[in-house]
Amino acid sequence: AQTVTQSQPEMSVQEAETVTLSCTYDTSENNYYLFWYKQPPSRQMILVIRQEAYKQQNATENRFSVNFQKAAKSFSLKISDSQLGDTAMYFCATENSGGSNYKLTFGKGTLLTVNP
Amino acid sequence: EAGVTQFPSHSVIEKGQTVTLRCDPISGHDNLYWYRRVMGKEIKFLLHFVKESKQDESGMPNNRFLAERTGGTYSTLKVQPAELEDSGVYFCASSRQDNEKLFFGSGTQLSVL
Numbered sequence: 001a002q003t004v005t006q007s008q009p010e011m012s013v014q015e016a017e018t019v020t021l022s023c024t025y026d027t028s029e030n031n032y033y034l035f036w037y038k039q040p041p042s043r044q045m046i047l048v049i050r051q052e053a054y055k056q057q058n059a060t061e062n063r064f065s066v067n068f069q070k071a072a073k074s075f076s077l078k079i080s081d082s083q084l085g086d087t088a089m090y091f092c093a094t095e096n097s098g099g100s101n102y103k104l105t106f107g108k109g110t111l112l113t114v115n116p
Numbered sequence: 117e118a119g120v121t122q123f124p125s126h127s128v129i130e131k132g133q134t135v136t137l138r139c140d141p142i143s144g145h146d147n148l149y150w151y152r153r154v155m156g157k158e159i160k161f162l163l164h165f166v167k168e169s170k171q172d173e174s175g176m177p178n179n180r181f182l183a184e185r186t187g188g189t190y191s192t193l194k195v196q197p198a199e200l201e202d203s204g205v206y207f208c209a210s211s212r213q214d215n216e217k218l219f220f221g222s223g224t225q226l227s228v229l
Contacts, residue, residue: 045220091159102149106159
């Protein structure tokens with residue numbers, strides 16, 4: 001069975017600074033996908049970034065980037081130049097359905113607060 | 117384009133009562149998923165529809181939960197009778213194809229007292 005662990009229940013960062021959210025996972029599959037989702041206070045969950053395990057290059061989306069360490073099964077999210085709108089619950093997730101993203105396994109989430 | 121819509125946003129019921137949650141996916145999305153987050157725990161997969169057919173319902177907790185997707189459009193998730201441990205946030209998500217981006221709704225906060 002897959003498991004996803006987010007060891008930081010809560011984090012805070014000052015506006016404009018950089019913060020890194022940690023995530024480790026366990027899977028026996030070779031081909032899988034990793035995701036970071038963001039759920040702002042309005043509660044609609046939004047995909048932040050997606051990484052394919054067979055790609056060595058770390059995925060980036062504007063101010064969001066990941067540090068994917070396949071051997072260590074680590075998938076951390078770095079947010080640069082933090083903005084007040086980044087305040088949200090962040091969920092790390094994985095799936096191993098050969099590219100199908102329907103049966104995600106989530107971590108418990110990290111509540112990030114960006115302070116002015 | 118309208119997003120995934122869920123009704124109601126909040127529901128408070130007593131143990132033993134029945135509650136029906138509704139999800140309207142994005143138009144044209146054949147794939148519809150239900151997930152649930154119980155307080156303090158991980159978000160868990162419940163089931164997956166492809167059009168009107170149940171593709172995978174391995175995550176459904178027990179037979180008190182019944183999901184339907186009439187005509188392959190909106191979906192309902194009925195809990196009957198509700199128990200205290202059913203409290204949580206129920207998320208619906210949809211996608212056009214299996215390997216495409218998932219769009220989530222805002223969730224239904226269910227409280228069973």
